[in-house]
Amino acid sequence: MGTINRQIIVNKFSTPEEGVSVREQDYKDPKPNELIIKTGYCPINPADLNVIEGKYGRLPELPAVIGNEGSGQVIAVGKECEHFKEGDHVLYMNRQDCWQEFVAATPDQIIKLPDSLPFKLSAMLKVNPATAWLLLNQGIKMESHDWVVQNASNSGVGVAIIQLAKSFGIKTMNFVRREDCKDKLLSLGADAVFTDDESGKVEATQFIKNENIVLPLAINAVGGESALRIMSLLSEGGTHITYGAMSKRPLKIPNSFLIFKNLTIRGLWLSHWLKNEDKSNIEEVYQDLAKKMLDEKLDQPIDSVYGLEELEEAVKRSMQEGRNGKVLLKFQS
Numbered sequence: 001m002g003t004i005n006r007q008i009i010v011n012k013f014s015t016p017e018e019g020v021s022v023r024e025q026d027y028k029d030p031k032p033n034e035l036i037i038k039t040g041y042c043p044i045n046p047a048d049l050n051v052i053e054g055k056y057g058r059l060p061e062l063p064a065v066i067g068n069e070g071s072g073q074v075i076a077v078g079k080e081c082e083h084f085k086e087g088d089h090v091l092y093m094n095r096q097d098c099w100q101e102f103v104a105a106t107p108d109q110i111i112k113l114p115d116s117l118p119f120k121l122s123a124m125l126k127v128n129p130a131t132a133w134l135l136l137n138q139g140i141k142m143e144s145h146d147w148v149v150q151n152a153s154n155s156g157v158g159v160a161i162i163q164l165a166k167s168f169g170i171k172t173m174n175f176v177r178r179e180d181c182k183d184k185l186l187s188l189g190a191d192a193v194f195t196d197d198e199s200g201k202v203e204a205t206q207f208i209k210n211e212n213i214v215l216p217l218a219i220n221a222v223g224g225e226s227a228l229r230i231m232s233l234l235s236e237g238g239t240h241i242t243y244g245a246m247s248k249r250p251l252k253i254p255n256s257f258l259i260f261k262n263l264t265i266r267g268l269w270l271s272h273w274l275k276n277e278d279k280s281n282i283e284e285v286y287q288d289l290a291k292k293m294l295d296e297k298l299d300q301p302i303d304s305v306y307g308l309e310e311l312e313e314a315v316k317r318s319m320q321e322g323r324n325g326k327v328l329l330k331f332q333s
Contacts, residue, residue, distance in 0.1 A: 003027035007065045008099035013054025032080040037103045039331040040119035042070035044318035067099030071122040089113045124300040129289045132160035144169030152221035154181040201229045224249030239264040301325030
């Protein structure tokens, strides 16, 4: 019997617990322009759950292998592929089908990473750290000692923003739903943490006044009232960037914010940047992020690791509140 490639697929859009299953396909050797990568680990991201539900901005034709993030090791190289060799540690880039044991990829769909970076960490490098980097570097020009405010600060992107901002000399004002998250974020380098409710907004407003803070950037991952709270704290001419909608509630912007405060409201989606940016610039960003991980200046916490035989439990865990990090799927034997 030949080698089997186990894949996680969606047959029909449904609830995350019921919408995925594992199928077995025959392993195929690479075409001349392909490499075969053995997947190490893949995180379960909110975007993956949205795809399973049929509620994401870009959906595949079904049945489909899914998964937009992961890393692995090159095990076979097509004769036309240069600059890669067996054993290389690589990150999946322009792939939406990472949840499988073996991926046939062309060189433009992967980025080489340092061999010393653990696979569990590299699996989480593509989405959250890069999104955090973009929010701090592509939104507006931020200077050292500037302030940024964000909600969902204990999320993967939120934690990355705190750590990257600290390395850039930028100060962070953070909102979280749970009191027990505050100490953790302060230990990571957060400069101020408030509860994401009206009392927290009042405290933050007083803090801004007392410290004479200019606040040019707000980063929103929640939507609804939470988005408006951080928007209300912006200084005149500030920018509000939305990259997520965890509450699934619309953003209803008061006219006064646009007329009298002259705020700029915009969105950010990592996929647009990956599609349109020059690959050499993309590689430079990811190499810098990988180095920060190796230097322990950037950490993505792991909540738990599940094998493919535990797929349903993994998906359920990824949907639970109060987790301490990402849920990873383990593809290594």
